[in-house]
Amino acid sequence: MIYNVKMETLDASQKERIQLERLQNTANSVYANVPFYKEKFDSLGVNPNEIQSLDDLRKLPFTVKQDLRDHYPFGLFAVDQSEVVRLHASSGTSGKPTVVGYTRNDINVWSEIVARSIAAAGGEPSKVLHNAYGYGLFTGGLGLHYGSERLGMATVPISGGNTSRQILLIEDFQPQVICGTPSYILNIAEIMEKMGKNPTDTSLQYGIFGAEPWSEEMRQTLESKLGIKAVDIYGLSEVMGPGVAIECHEAQDGLHIADDHFFVEVIDPETGEPVSDGEYGELVFTSLTKEAFPIIRYRTGDIAAINRTKCQCGRTSVRMSRVKGRIDDMLIIRGVNVFPSEIENYLLQVTEIMPHYQIQLMKKGTLDHVELHVEVNGDHFKKCQENLEHAEIYSLKEKIQHLIKSNCLVSIKVQVLGPNSIQRSEGKAVRVIDLRKESVMQ
Template sequence: MTASFSPFAGSPFAGGRAPEALTPEDLSAGDLQLLQTARLSATLRHAYDHSPVQRAKMQAAGLSPDDFRAPEDLRRFPFTTKADMRGAYPFGLFAVPRAQILRLHASSGTTGKPTVVGYTAEDLEVWTAVMARAIRAAGGRPGDLAQNAFGYGLFTGGLGFHYGAERLGCTVVPVSGGMTERQVTLMHDFRPRLIFGTPSYMLSILDEFARRGLDPRGCGLEIGIFGGEPWTEALRAEIESGFGIAAQDNYGLSEIIGPGVAIEKAGDQGALTIWEDLFYPEIIDPDTGAPLPDGAAGELVLTTLANTAMPMIRYRTRDLTRLLPGKGSAMRRMEKVRGRSDDMIILRGVNVFPTQIESQLVGCAGLAPHFQIELSRPQRMDAMAILAEALPAHATPEARRQAGRDLAHRIKSTLGLTVEVRVGDPGSLPRSEGKARRVIDLRPKD
């Protein structure tokens, strides 16, 4: 069944056409539900037959794919979590032989091992098509010049936007992240209409324009599509004012497919249309797991409807939002993510957990195993400081400075984050009698 699995089988849209043709946005609510039911049924069967982890979870719940009849039945099936992915590292969640995987991506996890996702040829086709759809919905058009400032590599942002923009018919400038001086030079000389990247990195680009005495509003940009980290309406306003553009939010996560799960359509900021033909959304109470109705705030849960390599059943994203009615479409929208229900920090597009900081700190000579993470926004961009303390035998000013440099280097080398490290005297950090308060968030709220 692995080789013949098709998420389109049995649906009224079977026939091998591309996802854009399969599910036009004027699809009626009834036809959308027919499509979702067919694809959910096929996905559950594929996961049960070919993913030992997913089969074991269903069996433990006393369920099989035969228990699914309609989308509301999905809430009876067990969740998939980040812990399942860590436990199955690296390829244990795949539902096809490894030789059928054409690409691997990965994101960081709490144990230091990455969270691995795989893509078959069919998955890459779906991802490319839905990214093209998303970019167009945000205002992109064939023939646009698009500068891609997302990082390439194991992170899904760079290649996801790259191939989607090419599929749409854009001319892509694959600059990747960093090299801010070059970013500005190319923007000034090439005059792209579109740019993709993290919103915080756009502030660095804005500062480089100012440093060089160039007008960012005169570089030709009209639309920016941003993601990879939560960002506030205040930051959106600053980006839009600075560049004279529309700044659109994109939502995605590597565990589901990467960028492209939902997008702010042009003229509809503040709510992102979810491509419900490919990703089925639910909202649950983050504490109890109980389903919540549309309009209620809670944790977003997603089920993939077309993934062959790694079908994800009811994946707990830990992102807090609510579902809203569609606008000009049967597909629902999600409110801009307002936070997370776990302790993951997203800093300038990089996912980091306090346990990852701890694992680097305990390996540094001269530092006690006590620390706090301080998040701030001193100059519009989010910043992280690690508050540590010296061991008594290493409490001289020079020893503390050296320990701070060592820890900063380890974090930069392993996690890719530039952080400030402040090492205090022995006993200078507060001790907890219960759960340690690891994160102090000093960033202003909207």
């Protein structure tokens, strides 16, 4: 089902005309109403009236997350406070939170974009959507909620946590679609199995998963355990929230960007210069229709590539690859760059372990030390006679180390733990734990 056939199947020339008009309006809005952008434009000698083509976007300045923190809380808003009807914010774990605002029209546009997304994922009017994304300042819960209602689905706003109740409502309300972080939905499936239930026996047909990087192997695990089609959704609060892009359930081959509302670039993160289509680089987004919090050339830190070919589902939107990782999540292990998602790709091919892992970073002397903690599954644990020093465990460690070394070109010490040793998450999974400061202090 294509929710908005007119906009989602536009040909390139029509879409570019719409994008240029909206870009011009956005540039004029921020120049007139956001002192930060006026100063940036003036320092580069750029006037919004000079934007006569989409290529002229490159004349405009980049925006980074620190700019949002520096103008906390409302310094980058382009409308009067009286027009703002919603505020969202990041967790602020590394300093001041980043705050974004929405006018009533922004909420309407966002709802329509997410309705498109849910339809692309397999959702339909009159069906039921189980929303296990967190509600509150995080944009995930309310973003999917409003989009689901706009599509005409009965929406279960259960949020994250209270897993036994989640299972009860899945069984009783019989939803077609489930939404949440992949790690938490996997946790729901595992708890069902512990309760003696078969997760594939539910009414679920489609899963919309995001808010954390996840691999193709994790997709296969989720689809197998739950008997569903699992699609990736992408969004970030600085640009809008969930719905910036999503895979279609027909192809599951790249995420369709709502490119009538968001203009995407991919740049070399070192030079800031554009890279060719199909080449991986840092995603940069410019909002085209936001009123309260328009953003110009926002550097997301996410690594992906884009594809402009038409999809088999009929949509003509630009597609982005699944996010390979984040620039700030990239690990440098003895000079080799590797993303946690790349390690996950190969870990989930090892049948003796559970799809839960953690990468721990420590200091040993002056050198960084990396350990990979994995969790043996229950059947294999019994085979090892509940002795983690057993030869079977040693063999498993060697197997994983060889797999990572052969494919990721890094040597990592592996610790094999017993079942349920790695803490499960009710939101975003914590895959990397940085203990280097603690290691130095000890």
